[in-house]
Amino acid sequence: MKVLKFGGTSVGSVKNMLHVKEVVDDGQPKVVVLSAMSGTTNMLIAIADSIQYSETNKAIESINRLHETYSETIEGLLINQSLSIKAKAYVNEVFNFLLQSTYKSYSHLLRNEILAQGELLSTFLFTCLLEQENIKVALLPALDFMRIDKTKEPDFFYIKKHLQALMETKSRSDIYITQGFICLDENGQVSNLQRGGSDYTATLIGAAINAKEVQIWTDIDGMHNNDPRYVEYTSPISNLSYDEAAELAYFGAKILHPQTVTPVRQDSIPVRLKNTMCPEAYGTLIDANAFESGIKAIAAKDNITAIKIKSARMLQAHGFLKKVFDVFETYETAIDMITTSEVAVSLTIDDDSSLDMIVKELEKFAVIEVDKNQSIVCLVGHSIVHHEDTFKLFQVLKDVKIRMISYGGSNNNISLLVPTSEKVTTLKNLQRYVFKLVS
Ligand code: ADP
Ligand code: ASP
Ligand code: MG
Numbered sequence: 001m002k003v004l005k006f007g008g009t010s011v012g013s014v015k016n017m018l019h020v021k022e023v024v025d026d027g028q029p030k031v032v033v034l035s036a037m038s039g040t041t042n043m044l045i046a047i048a049d050s051i052q053y054s055e056t057n058k059a060i061e062s063i064n065r066l067h068e069t070y071s072e073t074i075e076g077l078l079i080n081q082s083l084s085i086k087a088k089a090y091v092n093e094v095f096n097f098l099l100q101s102t103y104k105s106y107s108h109l110l111r112n113e114i115l116a117q118g119e120l121l122s123t124f125l126f127t128c129l130l131e132q133e134n135i136k137v138a139l140l141p142a143l144d145f146m147r148i149d150k151t152k153e154p155d156f157f158y159i160k161k162h163l164q165a166l167m168e169t170k171s172r173s174d175i176y177i178t179q180g181f182i183c184l185d186e187n188g189q190v191s192n193l194q195r196g197g198s199d200y201t202a203t204l205i206g207a208a209i210n211a212k213e214v215q216i217w218t219d220i221d222g223m224h225n226n227d228p229r230y231v232e233y234t235s236p237i238s239n240l241s242y243d244e245a246a247e248l249a250y251f252g253a254k255i256l257h258p259q260t261v262t263p264v265r266q267d268s269i270p271v272r273l274k275n276t277m278c279p280e281a282y283g284t285l286i287d288a289n290a291f292e293s294g295i296k297a298i299a300a301k302d303n304i305t306a307i308k309i310k311s312a313r314m315l316q317a318h319g320f321l322k323k324v325f326d327v328f329e330t331y332e333t334a335i336d337m338i339t340t341s342e343v344a345v346s347l348t349i350d351d352d353s354s355l356d357m358i359v360k361e362l363e364k365f366a367v368i369e370v371d372k373n374q375s376i377v378c379l380v381g382h383s384i385v386h387h388e389d390t391f392k393l394f395q396v397l398k399d400v401k402i403r404m405i406s407y408g409g410s411n412n413n414i415s416l417l418v419p420t421s422e423k424v425t426t427l428k429n430l431q432r433y434v435f436k437l438v439s
Contacts (some may be wrong), residue, residue, distance in 0.1 A: 003031045003211045005180060005202035008038035009219040010276040011122050014076035019276055021129055023217065024175060031140075031176045031205055034126055035198040036118025037073070040066065041181075044118055048111040051102055059102045067095040070121060083128045090124050112190045116143075119179035119198070127177050138173035140166055146183035146201060148191060154183075154200075156263070160208040167209070178205070199257040203271065207263035214264060214271045216256070221275040222284030223248065223255055225297045226431045230424045234431070237284055237296055244296060244380050245271070245286040247413050251378035252301035261286060294389060295434050296381040300423050304336070304374040305352045306403060307359070310344040311366040321345065327361045336376060337406045337415050346404055348376065348417060374403060375423040377430070379414045386411065392433045399429045 006020050011034055024032055036044075043066050050059035070091045078084040094117050104110055123139060130137040145162035149155045167176060180198020185191040193200045199216055206214035220228065222236035223245070240248070242265040249256035255273065264271060271286040309324055324345055328335055331354035338347040349355075355370070362368050384390050385408055393414065396402075404417035418426050 001029050001031065001209060001211055002213045002215060003033060003202050003206045003209070004215045004217060005033040005198055006035065006276060007198065007216070007218045008035045008041070010217050011035065011126065012038035014073055016276065017077060017126060017129060020126070020217070021133065023276065023279055025130075025133065025135060027174070029174050031178065031209070031211070032126075033178055033180045033198055033202045033205065034119065034122045035180050037069075037122050040118035040121070041115060041195070044115050047098065047101075048106075048114045051104075051110070051114075052106045056102050060099065063095060063098045063102070066098075067091070070095075070125075073125060077125060077129055078132060080132045083132050087125055087128045091121065094121055109189050112192060115192060116179075116182040116190050119181050123177050123179050130175060130177070136172065136174040138170035138176050140170070140176050140178040142179040142182050142201065143184055143190065146193075146204070148183055148185055148193070150186040152185075154193075154204050154263070155186075156204070156208070159204055163205065163208050193257070193259075196254070196257040199260040200263075203260050203263040203269075206269050206271075207267060210267065211269055214269060215274055216260070216271065217274045217276045218255060219275065219277065220255065221278055221281035222273045223253060223286075223297065225435060226427055227253070227298070227300060229254075230300075231427050231431050235435075236281070238282060239289070239292075240284055240286045240296065241291065241382060242286060242288060243412055244382065247378065247380045248297055248299045250301075251299045251376055251380070251415070253297070253299040291382050293383040294381050294387045295379050295384050295393070297379075298427060298430050298434065299378050299380070300427060301336075301350065301376045301378070302420055302423070303352075304348050304350050304376050304417065305355060306346060306348050306371040306374050306417060307362070308344055308346045308369040308371075309362055309366045310369070312343060313365070323365060324362065327358055330361070331358050333358060337404055337417055339404050339406065348374065348404070371403065371419075373420045374417055375420045375426075377416045377418060377423065377426050379416075379430070379434070380412060383411045384414060389434070390414070393430060395433045396426060396429050400426050 010020055011017050047059050047062050074087045127137055127139045145159055145166055147155045147158045180201040181192050183191055202214050224234040224236055226234045228234045242261045246261045249260055250258045268288045273284040275281050333349050333351055333354055336348045359368050400418055400422045402416050406415040
């Protein structure tokens with residue numbers, strides 16, 4: 001069985017939902033994972049924000065506007081009278097819940113319950129659409145099987161056991177539909193897999209049912225060799241290894257949630273990235289066989305904080321780095337890049353929620369400098385450190401002030417730290433130097 005995930009744009013309009021219906025209706029059994037219609041999650045976040053800051057009128061206005069969009073979607077999608085009535089009743093229920101939420105006192109749980117409505121709506125409407133076409137379809141509520149534990153990691157055994165049991169109860173269906181993104185936490189309360197988390201839902205399901213393949217259907221023809229939001233003339237990459245895809249996703253290639261390949265790499269389940277608007281395009285295949293060497297792609301991750309830790313006592317002293325790392329360990333903060341000299345260590349973090357405490361601890365034994373608003377620009381490929389063309393990337397040193405370079409930590413990744421204001425220039429120039437092979 002295959003797992004097909006469709007993102008926000010793919011289900012973002014009646015026209016696009018009809019495209020998705022064409023793709024999934026091929027007579028093969030499958031699990032279909034859907035995101036919320038594009039714009040919905042952002043809107044739900046804005047509603048939760050308004051409730052948090054007691055801006056009740058603003059929240060109600062947004063809820064009514066969103067309700068209208070869904071009423072229009074039902075009009076365009078469902079001609080069958082009874083399905084249209086069923087869909088309207090469900091949508092009314094959701095929007096009544098949202099309206100009632102404006103009178104509740106704000107909590108993190110309320111926010112998560114509000115955010116969950118986007119995927120609940122899209123899957124309900126899409127199920128009605130397939131029912132209208134007489135397709136044997138079953139809606140699997142993600143909250144009945146998707147769960148994270150107290151470390152916020154997926155509880156894989158729970159997921160596998162409950163998903164398999166649920167599918168057995170609906171074994172006469174051709175297409176199973178479920179919500180991406182949403183899950184329960186360790187206390188059984190509504191939570192989610194973070195922004196973009198539907199990709200992660202898809203591969204978790206893929207691993208749980210030992211799928212033949214996981215397909216991520218989106219609005220672009222696969223992973224491009226640079227960020228198409230900032231750079232012109234990027235092109236799709238046909239094949240990536242799990243390692244390459246994982247690095248690109250972690251370092252900012254928005255097309256994939258950072259954890260997407262984690263569940264499937266161990267069982268070598270292939271992941272295919274496809275374009276819903278152009279299904280004939282090859283896209284990108286991520287599997288264990290992609291080993292051509294050289295730089296394959298460039299990505300960038302924002303909101304990075306650089307911390308310089310300077311101490312004269314570091315000179316020839318052992319144990320200094322351990323002391324530094326212990327501080328980050330205490331505050332459960334992951335370090336991305338690190339460079340050292342005789343008297344200083346520079347490192348980067350992307351989660352700065354404990355920054356003040358970390359700095360306070362470090363100041364007990366070193367002088368600390370903090371630079372916010374940095375970006376990691378990451379070049380990824382197989383064996384790139386040894387590749388004969390790799391030197392070309394260093395031409396970028398003449399264009400931008402690079403704060404840190406990490407080269408040789410692995411053969412597959414070279415990372416540059418630049419101020420975020422220089423990110424686009426860095427990406428554009430690297431594109432010229434690396435892929436147009438300017439010597
Ligand atoms: P979906 O809603 O389908 O999950 P996303 O917006 O999360 O879609 O991801 C697709 C978008 O990712 C593309 O439209 C593109 O702008 C962006 N993107 C960023 N980096 C890359 C890249 N290297 N290759 C392809 N797309 C990328
Ligand atoms: N709807 C969620 C988001 O916008 C999850 C997803 O699209 O993958 O982040
Ligand atoms: Mg996404």
